[in-house]
Amino acid sequence: MRILIKLAWRNLFRNHRRTLIMLSAITVGVWAMIFMTAMTQGMVTQMIHDGISVIPGHAQARNPQYGDDPTVNNLLPVPDSEIAGRLEGGGFSSWTTRLSVPAVISSERESRGVTLLGIDPEREADFTFVEIDTIDGRYLESVSDEGVLVGAKLLETLKTKVGNRIVLMSQTPDNDIADRGFRIVGVFSAKVELWEETWVLTGKETLQTMLGVPDQVTQAIVFGDNYRQVDAVSDSLRKAFDDTVSVQRWTELDRYLGTMLEVMDGFTLVWVVVIFLALSFGLVNTLVMAVFERVREIGLMLALGMRPSSILGQIVIESMLLLAIGLALGNVLAWLSVKAFPDGIDISIVAKGMEMMGASSILMLDLRLQDVVLANSVVLILGFLASLSPAWRASRYDPIEAIHKVD
Amino acid sequence: MSAVRCIDVCKTYRQGDEDIHALDHVSIEIQNGGFVCLSAPSGGGKTTLLNAIGGLDVPDSGEIYIDEQRIDNLSKGELAALRLSKIGFVFQAFNLIPVLSARENVEFVMQVQGVDADKRRSLAMSILDEVGLAGMEERRPAEMSGGQQQRVAVARAIVSRPALVLADEPTANLDSKTSDELMELFTELNMNHGTTFVIATHDRRVMSYAKRLIKMLDGRIVDDIAQS
Numbered sequence: 001m002r003i004l005i006k007l008a009w010r011n012l013f014r015n016h017r018r019t020l021i022m023l024s025a026i027t028v029g030v031w032a033m034i035f036m037t038a039m040t041q042g043m044v045t046q047m048i049h050d051g052i053s054v055i056p057g058h059a060q061a062r063n064p065q066y067g068d069d070p071t072v073n074n075l076l077p078v079p080d081s082e083i084a085g086r087l088e089g090g091g092f093s094s095w096t097t098r099l100s101v102p103a104v105i106s107s108e109r110e111s112r113g114v115t116l117l118g119i120d121p122e123r124e125a126d127f128t129f130v131e132i133d134t135i136d137g138r139y140l141e142s143v144s145d146e147g148v149l150v151g152a153k154l155l156e157t158l159k160t161k162v163g164n165r166i167v168l169m170s171q172t173p174d175n176d177i178a179d180r181g182f183r184i185v186g187v188f189s190a191k192v193e194l195w196e197e198t199w200v201l202t203g204k205e206t207l208q209t210m211l212g213v214p215d216q217v218t219q220a221i222v223f224g225d226n227y228r229q230v231d232a233v234s235d236s237l238r239k240a241f242d243d244t245v246s247v248q249r250w251t252e253l254d255r256y257l258g259t260m261l262e263v264m265d266g267f268t269l270v271w272v273v274v275i276f277l278a279l280s281f282g283l284v285n286t287l288v289m290a291v292f293e294r295v296r297e298i299g300l301m302l303a304l305g306m307r308p309s310s311i312l313g314q315i316v317i318e319s320m321l322l323l324a325i326g327l328a329l330g331n332v333l334a335w336l337s338v339k340a341f342p343d344g345i346d347i348s349i350v351a352k353g354m355e356m357m358g359a360s361s362i363l364m365l366d367l368r369l370q371d372v373v374l375a376n377s378v379v380l381i382l383g384f385l386a387s388l389s390p391a392w393r394a395s396r397y398d399p400i401e402a403i404h405k406v407d
Numbered sequence: 408m409s410a411v412r413c414i415d416v417c418k419t420y421r422q423g424d425e426d427i428h429a430l431d432h433v434s435i436e437i438q439n440g441g442f443v444c445l446s447a448p449s450g451g452g453k454t455t456l457l458n459a460i461g462g463l464d465v466p467d468s469g470e471i472y473i474d475e476q477r478i479d480n481l482s483k484g485e486l487a488a489l490r491l492s493k494i495g496f497v498f499q500a501f502n503l504i505p506v507l508s509a510r511e512n513v514e515f516v517m518q519v520q521g522v523d524a525d526k527r528r529s530l531a532m533s534i535l536d537e538v539g540l541a542g543m544e545e546r547r548p549a550e551m552s553g554g555q556q557q558r559v560a561v562a563r564a565i566v567s568r569p570a571l572v573l574a575d576e577p578t579a580n581l582d583s584k585t586s587d588e589l590m591e592l593f594t595e596l597n598m599n600h601g602t603t604f605v606i607a608t609h610d611r612r613v614m615s616y617a618k619r620l621i622k623m624l625d626g627r628i629v630d631d632i633a634q635s
Binding site: 002003006007011014297300301302303304305307308310399400403 | 461488489491496511563
């Protein structure tokens with residue numbers, strides 16, 4: 001084996017220029033695979049993270065009837081101290097409860113349909129889609145805060161301003177109209193304009209009082225550590241409520257995002273394979289040329305008693321060495337490229353398009369170990385398969401014909 | 408005991424519509440320690456016979472024995488193993504692996520045989536010294552003259568003490584002085600180590616070194632002369 005590795009290694013540097021060109025192609029290809037995958041995953045992660053923070057969480061507990069009849073008639077009791085204790089110790093990174101109802105908001109000049117969200121501001125602060133630091137006015141202070149937060153876009157539509165009063169109107173469990181006046185205490189910005197138009201936030205208890213549903217919420221939401229692994233999170237949530245609730249994962253609650261995750265994972269594999277297929281033509285060509293140049297030498301080795309399988313092994317090792325060096329350089333280059341953009345890449349030139357997909361105009365790069373392993377595995381496995389053909393051809397040479405081959 | 412025995416060996420090639428009888432009922436026996444030249448004009452069959460003896464080519468009929476082992480019915484893998492263990496080769500040109508140094512070329516066969524590194528190195532250094540290449544061990548073939556390259560090839564052919572060394576036109580690319588030096592080396596190795604040499608050539612100077620001269624024509628042995 002050592003002689004095969006030695007021969008393969010030295011043969012690589014026999015034609016410096018050809019090896020360097022192929023090495024550059026592999027390096028750039030691997031870099032492109034990993035860097036583009038990091039961009040894609042960054043976009044997906046960001047979209048899902050933002051999407052999850054708007055409503056679903058990683059998993060959500062609701063009244064079992066809420067799925068068929070999503071009204072205030074099918075609410076969930078606010079977790080008692082026992083359930084709250086289980087939620088605290090359930091291995092969740094955070095949890096909260098919300099009361100969410102459709103409502104109409106009216107200013108002195110305009111009305112709009114919105115979703116009114118009663119929240120626990122303290123618990124929501126860690127994961128809310130509201131950009132708290134940039135609020136014009138103030139964030140909500142407690143569950144009994146009687147002010148409302150509206151989005152910048154909605155404020156513009158309502159033609160009003162911070163400090164003015166608006167009226168919110170919704171429906172009680174008895175089908176009566178519940179309405180009351182609120183003062184706008186803050187205007188928030190969000191990554192996606194649609195969220196600024198859709199959501200109006202107030203204190204949870206304030207909304208419960210308005211609707212006459214004290215101690216009831218529409219959902220309890222929890223977050224785990226990884227949005228891709230939510231099975232354990234949803235199991236813990238179900239157990240926390242003694243199996244009396246309906247628990248759904250975010251992939252079920254937001255099928256668009258769930259499907260997008262599956263599509264993007266598949267896309268990553270297709271992307272990596274397509275780049276490699278382009279590379280493989282160069283690789284096979286390099287190996288065929290390398291074999292063709294060494295026909296007499298291969299004939300000599302066969303004549304001296306080297307087995308055909310060893311010739312095959314030598315060519316395959318040569319290919320693997322080339323790929324391994326290209327992979328190492330490509331990985332380092334990709335890692336450096338990702339590190340060069342710690343604050344993400346500004347793609348505001350296509351911000352509108354990104355927003356339509358629910359993504360922001362700053363693209364954060366997400367370099368995941370499994371994507372790097374996938375790219376490296378694809379290159380090594382397909383590279384091995386691509387090198388078999390020229391290697392097989394070399395091992396089948398007749399030693400006499402090979403030795404007497406004329407250039 | 409015979410190093411080589413061929414019994415009624417035939418080999419025919421098809422060239423266009425014509426059958427070429429490269430070996431036509433050839434029978435020879437070469438004893439251990441022999442120093443034999445196969446002489447023939449081009450196309451006379453000497454290289455085909457050499458290749459058949461070396462297990463590089465398989466005859467259409469007849470039997471070939473090396474060291475009393477029949478080889479004409481062996482598989483490709485078995486023939487490769489036989490060449491590795493019992494036969495040393497010196498070809499006309501392109502004898503060496505360009506990316507290996509002289510020492511590494513000499514070690515190549517031993518490395519494929521699985522000889523351990525220290526022993527390999529020591530044997531290679533010693534044999535290179537014996538063929539007059541001391542101090543040139545780490546040179547690559549491109550840094551050596553044709554004669555020096557052939558010496559490395561000879562060193563590689565004999566380093567693992569094969570029963571038989573087959574040389575096909577070993578002096579064809581060498582000047583007369585270097586040819587003489589190479590043949591003297593062959594003679595010395597034959598005498599000192601008892602290695603059997605079978606050399607295919609049409610160079611009269613080479614023939615003069617042989618103890619036995621076998622002349623071929625059109626695939627047949629036409630003369631078999633013992634020389635002093």
